[in-house]
Amino acid sequence: MKKIAIIGAGNMGGAIAASLVGADFRVVCTAKTKITIDRIHKEIPGVEITQSNVVAVSDADIIVLAVKPYISAGVIEEINPVIKPGAIVLSVVATLSLADLNCLLHSSEREMKIMRVIPNTAIRLGKSVTFIAPDSNVDADTLAVAEGIFNRSGKAFVIEEKSMGACMALASCGIAYFLRFIRAAAEGSVELGLRPTFATQIAALTAEGAAALLADGAHPEAEIDKVTTPGGITIKGLNALEANGFTNAVIEALRASCVK
Ligand SMILES: NC(=O)C1=CN([C@@H]2O[C@H](COP(=O)(O)OP(=O)(O)OC[C@H]3O[C@@H](n4cnc5c(N)ncnc54)[C@H](O)[C@@H]3O)[C@@H](O)[C@H]2O)C=CC1
Ligand SMILES: O=C(O)[C@@H]1CCC=N1
Structure with a gap:
């Protein structure tokens, strides 16, 4: 079973985790406070929780980065050493471009499949419109994985990054x-x-x-x-x-x- 790590299980990350209940994934969520962690554990059946981003990302096949923009660079720096080669990185962070992500993740040093994914807050009700902008090296099968994840919480559209704004x-x-x-x-x-x-x-x-x-x-x-x-x-x-x-x-x- 593929492991998906959701880094920052707040409004967006928590809703993504909830949408994966019943899917064929092992879901591990992180958050900053114990209160959020405990709430996620209580409200989302089957999800694993940890306060350690490194533990969550180790061995993860898919990483969803869903922290606030102003801490995203620091969190990427923290998790980057344990991202395994070939992993899919889905960034929900509104302000980070694919170029920013490639730079912060040092993607030239290791194979990675990076996508920007922008949902809206209706994701909480399974009614999000979600845009996926894949990096140039993302193949059709990998893109289909991301579409599959976000079609569970609404409707996903694949777009070119230039249309993301x-x-x-x-x-x-x-x-x-x-x-x-x-x-x-x-x-x-x-x-x-x-x-x-x-x-x-x-x-x-x-x-x-x-x-x-x-x-x-x-x-x-x-x-x-x-x-x-x-x-x-x-x-x-x-x-x-x-x-x-x-x-x-x-x-x-x-x-x-x-x-x-
Ligand atoms: N709110 C919106 O309509 C949209 C938001 N976004 C993006 O989604 C991202 C998340 O936004 P929200 O879910 O609204 O924020 P939020 O504040 O609800 O969730 C962020 C979560 O990150 C956790 N966190 C804080 N520091 C952490 C750390 N060092 N390590 C791990 N987790 C940590 C917090 O505990 C919190 O649960 C942002 O980057 C934003 O740009 C994207 C599209 C739409
Ligand atoms: O207001 C913002 O910056 C975020 C990104 C899109 C919706 N909310």
Whole structure:
């Protein structure tokens, strides 16, 4: 059975570990505090735990690096000597490029299969959109292993690294944008007299319905036309949104979040 070491079993790493319950892997998780370690052990059946990154990575076939960006270089330095030749390294760290990873891992000295993997927080519910950008030496079978892992917690897309900034803005940061829209819609509804919890629930269900209308590949504007009665009330709201810069604000948000 292949051993997968999850270094930093927090929000992302913990969700990845949970998605692997029942899969054909031996899963070993690390975290900084004993409290997190004990919680993982309690909440995720079958997962092994240790506070030692070195112990977790020794003999691991797959290493998932899921610590915060500002400690990632130090953690890589710590685990690098025990990464076995040929291991698959999946980095969830948003800020590290493949070039950074190759440099930090000294990959020229030992064969390694490195991929950047960027999920979003819906991974906790098995509804992540996850992007995988493989390094140039990653073969189809190895890529399929990564796809298999991340298709367990949502939908995985293989992309070129040059698209990662845009994809991460759209789907990882995008979770926050969509939630902010839902909150804004709820606030408007509260002003119109609805209760906050009811308004939030209805806004979320409406967002779900809108997304479902696009499932067959429909164009958003075609579905918008079906709602928008000539001389009716929807067009008044849409025009008010645009008068206040809605489309432009969303485009600017994506530009701001996109790491080049
Ligand atoms: N939050 C998001 O939407 C996304 C986050 N990411 C990336 O995921 C990574 C992890 O983020 P989160 O899961 O949100 O952070 P988190 O803080 O929830 O998890 C990090 C974990 O690392 C552990 N840790 C701290 N120091 C450690 C050490 N020296 N050795 C081993 N473990 C250690 C902590 O105990 C914690 O459990 C980050 O690099 C971030 O860039 C990527 C895509 C989206
Ligand atoms: O805000 C961030 O930097 C991370 C990366 C993508 C989502 N959260």
